[in-house]
Amino acid sequence: MDINVAIIGSGYMGGGIGQVLALAGAKVALADADAATAQTNLERLLTESKQFEEQGLFPAGATETLTRNLSAAPSLEDAVANASFIEEAVPEKLELKRSILAQISAAARPDAIIGSNTSTISIADMAVAVENPERFLGIHFSNPSPFIPGVEIIPHEGTSEAAVATAVGYVEETGKETAVVKDVTGFVLNRLQYALFHEATQLVEEGVASPDDIDTLVRTTFGFRLPFFGPFAIADMAGLDVYNFCYKSLQSDFPERFATPAILAEKIEAGQLGTKSGGGFLDVPADKLADLIAYRNEAYVKMGQLLKDLGPAPLDPGAAE
Incomplete structure (x- = not known):
């Protein structure tokens, strides 16, 4: 996987997505609220990788691969400057995501694919903040992203078919499985997951x-x-x-x-x-x-x-x- 990737939001989900892409061979730059946070999260990811190797959860040599392919960027702008693929993974707040996406699209290459790891927020509602919104879509990894194989791909009405195909290709190069779904409330994964949880809670409330x-x-x-x-x-x-x-x-x-x-x-x-x-x-x-x-x-x-x-x-x- 010979591409440059930027992950904006290097916490638990973003960091895990960074591990997935870096293990597949991509050069991954992590960015966060500040350079110190990105560096701290990079060190955490490398420590986690050593533990995962010892437990047999990551292949031998994974930490060496991550050390070579993962880096902490000094800023969002530095992270996205040369990236072909950018994944936003900041907290689930619409205005925050819009703000970050506006910064990303202003600093990124005009042809870079931009994805959001949102699990619930409308892709169309976020797309208004993106320049060239035809290259923007939802790319929803599940927790914990290094170990869950499925990824939801969610284009909005304006996403180009080429962007969808490119995003699917990038994700599947990591060994994940993808499903392309429509931009509706809850998408597919969470509508199914919460339908089960809703019925389960009713059974408890009814004393069944x-x-x-x-x-x-x-x-x-x-x-x-x-x-x-x-x-x-x-x-x-x-x-x-x-x-x-x-x-x-x-x-x-x-x-x-x-x-x-x-x-x-x-x-x-x-x-x-x-x-x-x-x-x-x-x-x-x-x-x-x-x-x-x-x-x-x-x-x-x-x-x-x-x-x-x-x-x-x-x-x-x-x-x-």
Whole structure:
């Protein structure tokens, strides 16, 4: 990855993104509120890297690579001057982000791709501060960014297709997976994450289950599947007719909260019931079904073994026993 990168905001998220890009070969300049803060965060990132190497979380030689590729810039302007790719990672405050983005775009090359690591703020609302806004988009890494493989790519209506393709290319060169989504409130990741959390809190408030029991069920049942399959693949394998029946059952007490999605009703009406009928949301070919089931079974057994090898998380009540 032979490019110059600037990370504006070198804290936990920005610093982690800097590690990801620097390990992939980019020359990464970190900038912050002042040069001293950027230098302090650079030293923290190198110390973290040594620990990650010792723990086997970073490859051997990672710290040497980061020492070579990461630097602390004396100012924002110095950091962005020669950068092809700039990632803004300052706190989630719209006016602050607009101010920083205006400074970035005034000092950067006119063709530099500018991304924001925002998780919730409208990309269009920030784009008004950017010169040549067609090169601006959301590039949302997840915490902790060195270890979470997915990245949301969020263009606003004025982002050019070329900028999207370039940003996707830069991110995927680091080994991450990307998904391009629309600039809507919450984007995709947080709408899904908060939908689950919202229902979980209602179950606690209604006295149905404790937080511990809900967490246990999520991580040992449908959450157990999620590293391998998303919600549409899971639904296809379960059977869309089964999902349709379950929606009807849920509607007996929660008619509005669990109204049958129109897109599911359309699939049922068309006789597309998932893998059992050879059609569904992902339309898995019949000749691939046996391979899919074999992969699923192996994946779940290996996930179970991994969890046994790791042992319970330190927050698990059983971990102290």
